[in-house]
Amino acid sequence: MATDHDIPSPCPSLRDRKKAATRAAILDHAERLFEERGYDQVTGAEIADAANISVKTLFVYFRSKEDLAFADTWLIDAVVDTLSRRPSGTSHAQAVGEVLNQALRTLNPDSGGLDAFHRGFGESEALRSRLLRMWADYEDAIATVLAREASLPAPDPAIRLAATQLIGIIRSCTSDEVREYVSGFPGEETDALRGWIRQAVEQVDNGLTRFLDRTSQSPGI
Incomplete structure (x- = not known):
């Protein structure tokens, strides 16, 4: 058959x-x-x-023209896939960090690293608004993955907070502050950005453990 x-x-x-x-x-x-x-x-x-x-x-x-600037979903697709398939012993933050490092390995070294994700679009207010909506969509996608992993029908407050912190790792990489930090290492920008990703993963990991420990049944956060 x-x-x-x-x-x-x-x-x-x-x-x-x-x-x-x-x-x-x-x-x-x-x-x-x-x-x-x-x-x-x-x-x-x-x-x-x-x-x-x-x-x-x-x-x-x-x-809209704004949608043309954010039509490529490769980043969130990769994050969702990696989170869903991450091996035992790999934290959620480490999985996000691995996606970002993989992006750095595949981008042209002259492209400006992960910053190429929305490079060349200037400071348009319309784009800034669209970018915020995109991050919100990414956060929802990650929250859905975490809820499914925890066998929950929908994200709860702890899951929402965890998703916010995980998307914060990604958002920080294209922030003005990290751009300025990375620019302080002429010729070594990609290594500097990779170092920041490592720091961000460690910081988020230190704060996420208890929120994603589903053995605790306390309703408090």
């Missing part, structure tokens, strides 16, 4: 492949233009023209 594993996954249709190619092209051109000229200096019409599509089509794929 055939099993689900014996049934090959259906190939994407030509229409789906074309849609995926168009979306990828839009993102590629948007990223290039943002980095060349800065987010605020690029219009949606210019991105559409570079991708050889109409402005109307552009906004079928993306609701």
